[in-house]
Amino acid sequence: MSISVLVAGGAGFIGSHLVDRLLRRSDVERIEIVDNLWTGRRENLSHIDDPRVSLTIQDIERADLGRYDEIYHLASPATPLSYMAEPVRTISANVCGAIHMLRALKPGGLICYTSTSEVYGDAEVSPQPESYRGSVDCTGPRASYDESKRCTEALLLEASRVHGVRVKIARVFNTFGPRTRPDDGRAVSNFIAQALRGEPLTVYGDGQQTRCWGYVDDIVDALERFFWRDGVEFPGPLNIGNDRQISVADVARYIAANYGGQAGVNFLPPVPQDPDNRLPDLALARAHLAGWRCQVSYEEGIDRTVEWFRRELAATCDPRSGLHRVGGIV
Amino acid sequence: MSISVLVAGGAGFIGSHLVDRLLRRSDVERIEIVDNLWTGRRENLSHIDDPRVSLTIQDIERADLGRYDEIYHLASPATPLSYMAEPVRTISANVCGAIHMLRALKPGGLICYTSTSEVYGDAEVSPQPESYRGSVDCTGPRASYDESKRCTEALLLEASRVHGVRVKIARVFNTFGPRTRPDDGRAVSNFIAQALRGEPLTVYGDGQQTRCWGYVDDIVDALERFFWRDGVEFPGPLNIGNDRQISVADVARYIAANYGGQAGVNFLPPVPQDPDNRLPDLALARAHLAGWRCQVSYEEGIDRTVEWFRRELAATCDPRSGLHRVGGIV
Numbered sequence: 279m280s281i282s283v284l285v286a287g288g289a290g291f292i293g294s295h296l297v298d299r300l301l302r303r304s305d306v307e308r309i310e311i312v313d314n315l316w317t318g319r320r321e322n323l324s325h326i327d328d329p330r331v332s333l334t335i336q337d338i339e340r341a342d343l344g345r346y347d348e349i350y351h352l353a354s355p356a357t358p359l360s361y362m363a364e365p366v367r368t369i370s371a372n373v374c375g376a377i378h379m380l381r382a383l384k385p386g387g388l389i390c391y392t393s394t395s396e397v398y399g400d401a402e403v404s405p406q407p408e409s410y411r412g413s414v415d416c417t418g419p420r421a422s423y424d425e426s427k428r429c430t431e432a433l434l435l436e437a438s439r440v441h442g443v444r445v446k447i448a449r450v451f452n453t454f455g456p457r458t459r460p461d462d463g464r465a466v467s468n469f470i471a472q473a474l475r476g477e478p479l480t481v482y483g484d485g486q487q488t489r490c491w492g493y494v495d496d497i498v499d500a501l502e503r504f505f506w507r508d509g510v511e512f513p514g515p516l517n518i519g520n521d522r523q524i525s526v527a528d529v530a531r532y533i534a535a536n537y538g539g540q541a542g543v544n545f546l547p548p549v550p551q552d553p554d555n556r557l558p559d560l561a562l563a564r565a566h567l568a569g570w571r572c573q574v575s576y577e578e579g580i581d582r583t584v585e586w587f588r589r590e591l592a593a594t595c596d597p598r599s600g601l602h603r604v605g606g607i608v
Numbered sequence: 609m610s611i612s613v614l615v616a617g618g619a620g621f622i623g624s625h626l627v628d629r630l631l632r633r634s635d636v637e638r639i640e641i642v643d644n645l646w647t648g649r650r651e652n653l654s655h656i657d658d659p660r661v662s663l664t665i666q667d668i669e670r671a672d673l674g675r676y677d678e679i680y681h682l683a684s685p686a687t688p689l690s691y692m693a694e695p696v697r698t699i700s701a702n703v704c705g706a707i708h709m710l711r712a713l714k715p716g717g718l719i720c721y722t723s724t725s726e727v728y729g730d731a732e733v734s735p736q737p738e739s740y741r742g743s744v745d746c747t748g749p750r751a752s753y754d755e756s757k758r759c760t761e762a763l764l765l766e767a768s769r770v771h772g773v774r775v776k777i778a779r780v781f782n783t784f785g786p787r788t789r790p791d792d793g794r795a796v797s798n799f800i801a802q803a804l805r806g807e808p809l810t811v812y813g814d815g816q817q818t819r820c821w822g823y824v825d826d827i828v829d830a831l832e833r834f835f836w837r838d839g840v841e842f843p844g845p846l847n848i849g850n851d852r853q854i855s856v857a858d859v860a861r862y863i864a865a866n867y868g869g870q871a872g873v874n875f876l877p878p879v880p881q882d883p884d885n886r887l888p889d890l891a892l893a894r895a896h897l898a899g900w901r902c903q904v905s906y907e908e909g910i911d912r913t914v915e916w917f918r919r920e921l922a923a924t925c926d927p928r929s930g931l932h933r934v935g936g937i938v
Contacts, residue, residue, distance in 0.1 A: 421766060428759070
């Protein structure tokens with residue numbers, strides 16, 4: 279029990295689930311979470327009551343850091359609504375954040391980064407293997423996210439090549455589940471929030487664009503195995519996602535039918551440069567993470583997420599609810 | 609006469625030529641050059657004796673900056689020898705440097721960035737128009753340069769879209785001429801330095817890879833026109849280069865024949881991921897920079913560069929030489 283850990287973005291959707299997994303480790307002595315709560319939420323950590331954990335509200339690239347054996351870099355908004363509104367801040371968090379954290383790594387330490395399927399841009403091959411170089415418009419409105427993820431991958435892999443830093447890079451595909459923000463602008467969140475409010479579900483474009491919806495427990499399982507549990511030496515990049523393709527329209531219809539009452543589905547014009555396919559080639563993931571596969575069906579994942587959204591919306595209406603506790607953290 | 613200007617990387621090869629052009633402007637009141645002299649050289653500015661100019665030796669991303677009407681961001685190494693040795697520093701200079709400089713821009717000010725043809729990576733189309741998304745391996749050994757240039761383009765264009773910052777981005781193709789470092793590892797510099805030392809010229813690969821060698825006066829002409837002289841409103845990215853293709857072997861043979869004595873040309877194995885073609889599509893440049901074209905032939909450009917290298921090498925042997933003066937600058 280001597281490992282010191284930094285989780286940047288640990289109050290975020292995936293970050294907070296990763297913190298839960300880290301807390302299962304008996305060798306971890308302390309977990310310092312740095313999160314500016316731009317898209318992360320204090321409530322995502324409110325169930326934690328563990329003296330090993332601390333939370334600092336701060337931009338990661340400006341934070342006063344200690345020295346760590348392991349650093350997990352999840353400090354980035356992940357939805358277009360956020361990164362398109364504050365692109366400079368997005369790039370700063372990813373790239374300058376990574377540079378800042380490299381200096382906080384103990385000799386021999388490990389830095390892990392959650393990159394994204396968006397490094398493939400509007401992919402011309404499907405499924406996308408890690409070797410595919412991508413088709414990203416670096417002048418487009420999504421470029422702050424895509425290019426800062428690509429640049430941070432380059433940064434860490436080059437730091438590994440030149441300075442011998444131990445790095446691991448996961449390219450995370452679409453993920454959904456409890457602790458997504460109801461207002462994050464992403465399809466599943468939108469659909470569920472709309473259904474629970476009794477509004478029509480909004481689909482951008484014709485809905486035939488597919489997504490490989492990974493339920494968060496399956497995705498974080500893979501991250502845990504890759505980053506520390508399965509003794510993987512491969513630095514990545516490693517695709518992590520669900521390779522079952524479901525169309526946006528199918529998800530909308532499932533949610534409308536089961537939770538939407540009578541309001542139905544509305545089709546609106548497509549958003550700019552919305553990628554029309556995303557499908558992970560999981561050959562490398564299967565080779566390195568023996569036995570791992572996504573186990574939660576999208577229907578079951580949605581059912582669990584709706585349950586969480588319901589509790590969340592109830593909690594928002596009731597300030598005494600446990601969901602707004604801050605636990606042992608602050 | 610009231611314009612305040614910052615030139616990051618102003619002691620570099622192209623940067624110092626751009627400073628010479630800025631000094632021709634009567635509306636420029638002061639030019640602050642920030643350069644860490646990593647690949648720039650104080651000697652590149654030693655001919656300047658103008659009270660408007662000051663030089664600060666500092667990393668741009670850490671420099672104490674004033675407030676400027678115009679900022680020119682040329683702070684980056686440009687040769688694989690340099691950026692592959694210090695990839696983190698390369699990314700920091702480009703990306704974090706740009707973020708830092710955005711804060712130093714006066715309201716309504718203009719920030720100009722010299723990006724690179726390397727954003728196209730190992731191009732699958734030739735010539736490369738600005739709309740080509742490129743084929744860059746973000747996990748490869750050249751990625752620190754290519755990806756930091758792409759990311760900085762994204763940063764500035766997104767800052768323009770969201771915050772209304774005035775930006776101009778030039779994608780500069782291969783450039784050669786006086787003030788290249790004899791030790792910069794690039795083909796023309798290598799060949800000339802080898803020829804003048806009486807050594808065989810070293811070609812990596814079979815030499816059939818082509819380059820569009822732009823002579824620095826022609827390239828800086830285009831930059832000057834784009835950035836301030838021709839009243840261009842287009843933010844770019846704008847390709848700037850020579851679209852006459854010459855093979856590396858042809859250049860080697862020209863230098864060997866005219867300056868190399870008896871030593872000849874040696875062919876060695878190729879360097880990793882050396883792009884095998886680079887050719888700018890100049891349609892946009894011709895549309896925006898009326899009448900501009902590269903006027904110096906590669907033979908004449910080489911002749912002028914050899915002259916400069918000869919004086920430079922002579923100066924290195926004679927510490928009293930004017931080439932090592934620092935002029936009015938420091």
